Amino acid sequence: MQLQHPYLLFLGDAADDLAAKTAAGVAQWRPEWCVGQLRLPGCNTSLDLPDMTLEEAREAGARTLVVGVANRGGVISEAWQQTFLDAIALGYDVAAGLHQRLVDIPALRAAADREGRLLADVRHPRDRFGVGTGEPRTGRRLLAVGTDCSVGKMYTTLALEAEMKRRGLKADFRATGQTGIFIAGSGISVDAVIADFISGAVETLCPANDDDHWDIIEGQGSLFHPSFAGVSLGLLHGAQAESLVLCHEPERLHMRGLPNQALPGLQECMDLNLACARLTVPQPRFVGIALNTKRLSPEQAERVLKETEDRFGLPTVDPVRTGVAPIVDRLA
Known part of the structure; x- marks a missing residue:
């Protein structure tokens, strides 16, 4: 799915900052x-x-109205629909990553068909994918994995892409979730792919490339999360990433949404990811650890980052506080 930009970001009637994340x-x-x-x-x-x-935005060049707000249940509010209809009439495509699909609303579908505009439901892939093969392919790939959901995998991979491009390296962020797709302009929301085809979809997302080109692949979920481990495993196998970065939030006490499920230890998480990755990659390796230290003071964060780096012998960063340059140094 390829989105046209520039964007006009639709915030709708968002109740708070989190609703418009x-x-x-x-x-x-x-x-x-x-x-x-x-x-x-x-x-x-x-x-x-x-x-x-x-x-005004159309005059300024906007081509896609991006629904950047979510509500409970991920539904398309009736209060938004007239704005979307007006946008289509003015020549916009409309893109959303909600659970409810734009194309399932008859008035929007009819308007888009009439005007020849795209309704992009980025959470719901349009393409059909084959099953994964695990066949070796050229190019270099890095995947972010995590101890849990929402620990910074997207932010880390975007920061790595930005740092690599600053150095003149060939690198592209490969989006695997709806927000990442809006940021990249393309991608595949792997959590909406039929389970048998997840690894094949990821092979399609990051196909064979130049020997010096890096695909920086956004991770999803965790092999240790009972709800989402299947998606994480399919992504790991399809990515065939030679390099892995472990993402973790030190102050988190349990798996997101599962108060009785403890987080794994960092070594335990790395060991399982490496063991599973070897199905499609002969010698995967961890090249760094990215900690989300937003709940820590600067002094606490500095201490935790140093202790983790000393313990594992890997560059350990907080992409927000410190940047990711030490990890990119290791990739060179």
Whole structure:
């Protein structure tokens, strides 16, 4: 799925900052693609972008209205639909990553068909994928894996891509979730792929490439999360990544959404990921650890980063506080 940019970010009637985290991520990582934001009455959040009407943003070059807000259940609110219809009439594509699909709303589908516009439901892949083969392919690949969900895998891989490009290396971020797809402009939301085809979809996402080209692949879930381990395993096998980065939040006490499920130890997590990765990669290795230390003071974060690096002998960073340069140094 390929999205056209620039974007106008739709914040709708978001109740708070968290409800608009998708839009915030796009604005942070692809500011050059974002001409403005569109807010409806009752919106309680804002980005560092100008408020624009559909007409103003279209005049400024916007090509896709990106639904950067989520509500409970991931449904498309009736209060949003007139804005989407008006956008289609003005020549916009509309893109969303919600559980409910844009194309399942008859009025939107009819308007898009009439105007020849794209309704991009990025959480729901349109393509058909084959099963994975595990056959060796050229190019270099790095995958972020985690002790749990939502520990910084997307942020880490985006930071690695940015640092590598700053150094003139050939690198592309490969998105595997809806927010990442908005940021990259393309990708496959692997959690919506039929289980038998997850590894094949990832092989399609990062196919054979030049020997000096890096695909930096966004991770999903954790091999230790009872709810999502299947997605993580299919992604690991399809990525065939020679290099892995472990992502972890030190202060987290249990698996997200599962208060009775403890997080694995870092060594335990690395050992299982390496053992599983060897099915499709002869000699995978960890090249770094990325810690999300947002809950720690600067002094605590510095101590935890150093202790972890000393313990494992791997570059250990917080992509927000310290950047990821030490990990890229190891890749060179």
